[in-house]
Amino acid sequence: MKAIVYTRYGSADVLQLKETAKPVPKDHEILVKVKATTVTAADIRARSFTVPPVFWLPARITLGLRQPKKEVLGAELAGEIVSVGKDVKRFKKGDQVFAESLEDFGAYAEYKCLSETGPVSIKPSNISYEEAAAIPIGARTALYFLRKAAIQSGQKILVYGASGSVGSYAVQIAKYFGANVTGVCSTSNVEGIKSLGADKVIDYTSEDFSKKDELYDVIFEAVNKSSFTDCMKVLKKDGTYINITEPLPSVRMLWTILTTGKKLILSRNAPETPEALNFLGELIEIGKLKVVIDRSYEFEEIVEAHRYVEKGHKKGNVIINVE
Known part of the structure; x- marks a missing residue:
């Protein structure tokens, strides 16, 4: 089968299209013919080995010294099951599925084996494979952190970085839970965020959210580009600050935890179970969640796709059509 392989860390140029062995499913595994995958931040970090210094050694041990x-990246996918292991009960040949493969990657290939008990679910019938491939990480991450913050109907939430993959899902899921949502993005993305249901949109190029006369119950930092001090100015005294990219608290954050009633939720891995994907699939089916796609690339164009995502300006998700 064809796969995108990398044998050393580096720029997007280390990715190469090669012929590799087609995997065979074990007793509790399904074999998926991959129709579409994506380029995520996880793929970029693993390929280039750009991780926070404190995690350098653990990351090297995990990814390879x-x-x-x-050798095959790809953290999320959508496709069709072509065979199943003898003990598989949840799925059958012909099922259309979407899944996360972050634990061992491997979605940059024509075929991928997945555990039937892992983060894999039936693809919603009202979306394409391309759209389904863009759900497992961004939407699941947004859902996980909003649940951790116990978001409630009537609360005010500010989503900073609302036009990215996680941010665009956070806007919609928070609205589903009944929150009043303010999105922060650049000028070119304002109308797009309004179309996702945001009650208000702040263009950071012309407005400063921290100087507005409004306090929030939850601040959801999706891109780690806002000032923590500015966020604290507009966070209610018992509010919750979420930062999905910052793994460790700064001194300022620790002081906030110790001296105020404000709560902080920082980067952590969400549980890799099918439950979240099942729930998100249901939201898609009833029209409460929409997938935002920035660009689509062919399998052979994956180097170009990585270069584009690495610039840090994508809107929503970047898709790779494998088939």
């Missing part, structure tokens, strides 16, 4: 342990 001298060279990558897993």
Whole structure:
């Protein structure tokens, strides 16, 4: 089968299209013919090995000390099951599914084996494979952190970085839970965020959210580009600050925790179970969640796709059509 392989860390140019062995499903695994995958921040970090210094050694041990342990990237996918292991009960041949493959990557290939008990679910019938491939990480991350913050109907939430993959899902899921949502994005994305249901949209190029006369119950930092001090100015005294990219608290954050009633939820891995994907699939089916796609690339154009995502200006998700 064809796969995108990398044998050393580096720029997007380390990615190469090669012929590799087609996997065979184990007793509790399904074999998926991959129709579409994506380029996520996780793929970029693993390929280039750009991780916070404090996590350098653990990341090297996990990803590979001298060279990558897993030569095929790809953290989410959608496709059709072509065979199943003898003990599989949840799925059957012909099922259309979408799944996360962050634990061992591997979605940059024509076929991928997945555990039937892992983060895999039936694809919503009202969306394409391309759209389904863009759900597992961004939407699941947004859902996980909003649940951790116990978002409630009537609360005010500010989503900073509302036009990205996680941010665009956070806007919609918060609205589904009944929150009053303010999105922060650039000028070119204002109308798009309004179309996702945001009650208000702040263009950060012309307005400063921290100087507005409004306080929020939850601030959801999706891109780690806002000032923590500015966020604290507009966060209610018992509010919750979420930062999905910052793994460790700064001194300022620790002081806030110790001296105020404000709560902080920082970066962590969400549980990799099918429950979240099942729930998100249901939201898609009833029209409460929409997938935002920035660009689509062919399998052979994956180097170009990585270069584009690495610039840090994508809107929503970047898709790779494998088939």
